[in-house]
Amino acid sequence: MGQFNFIKCNIEGLYLIEPKCFEDSRGYFMETYNYQDFEAAGLNQVFVQDNQSKSIKGVLRGLHYQKKHPQGKLVRVLKGKVFDVAVDLRPGSKTYGKWYGEILSEENKRQLYVPVGFAHGFLVLSDEAEFAYKCTDFYHPEDEGGIIWNDPDLDITWPIEDGMDLTISEKDKEQIRFCELDNEK
Numbered sequence: 001m002g003q004f005n006f007i008k009c010n011i012e013g014l015y016l017i018e019p020k021c022f023e024d025s026r027g028y029f030m031e032t033y034n035y036q037d038f039e040a041a042g043l044n045q046v047f048v049q050d051n052q053s054k055s056i057k058g059v060l061r062g063l064h065y066q067k068k069h070p071q072g073k074l075v076r077v078l079k080g081k082v083f084d085v086a087v088d089l090r091p092g093s094k095t096y097g098k099w100y101g102e103i104l105s106e107e108n109k110r111q112l113y114v115p116v117g118f119a120h121g122f123l124v125l126s127d128e129a130e131f132a133y134k135c136t137d138f139y140h141p142e143d144e145g146g147i148i149w150n151d152p153d154l155d156i157t158w159p160i161e162d163g164m165d166l167t168i169s170e171k172d173k174e175q176i177r178f179c180e181l182d183n184e185k
């Protein structure tokens with residue numbers, strides 16, 4: 001117990017999590033998830049699916065969400081460094097349309113808990129990044145939604161370095177504008 005530092009972000013329900021890391025001459029050990037610690041912090045969600053993806057520098061995945069089967073996500077970086085973004089899409093939220101960004105890396109070992117009702121995405125800043133996350137609901141491809149990464153209303157400050165080539169899937173190039181969201185319902 002007590003192996004995590006939970007930091008409430010400036011958007012209700014979003015948490016930055018710092019695991020305790022035990023370093024020794026062999027390397028390190030850390031618990032990356034513990035139901036008891038998370039429940040004690042008010043994060044008693046049950047995760048049903050783990051995902052992992054690998055991306056090269058400049059890959060931008062997102063901004064994704066599921067409509068009828070929204071997923072809470074506990075995200076972290078195994079290798080490399082990403083700028084991770086969550087956007088509040090919860091109807092009636094006082095921070096509706098507000099985004100939160102955080103550097104998650106192999107180095108800082110930080111995790112982000114993104115509650116249901118958010119769109120999620122990330123930009124890879126290192127040569128390669130391996131990204132792992134736990135989800136509170138299953139993948140429903142037919143239920144997927146997405147907002148274009150550079151939506152002018154969201155105005156996300158992606159840390160795109162000079163000369164960085166962005167790699168974005170065809171699907172993500174055609175995502176809708178934030179202002180079109182209501183028409184989706």
Ligand SMILES: Cc1cn([C@H]2C[C@H](O)[C@@H](COP(=O)(O)OP(=O)(O)O[C@H]3O[C@H](C)C(=O)[C@H](O)[C@H]3O)O2)c(=O)[nH]c1=O
Nearest residue numbers: 051053061062064065073120121122138139140169171
């Ligand atoms: C998400 C997902 C995908 N897939 C299959 C479907 C495709 O054949 C292939 C790649 O899918 P996609 O291009 O949607 O992968 P990402 O762009 O990394 O999508 C994810 O990116 C952002 C960052 C997210 O937060 C979501 O978890 C998720 O939407 O994996 C599955 O079989 N199961 C899954 O749960």
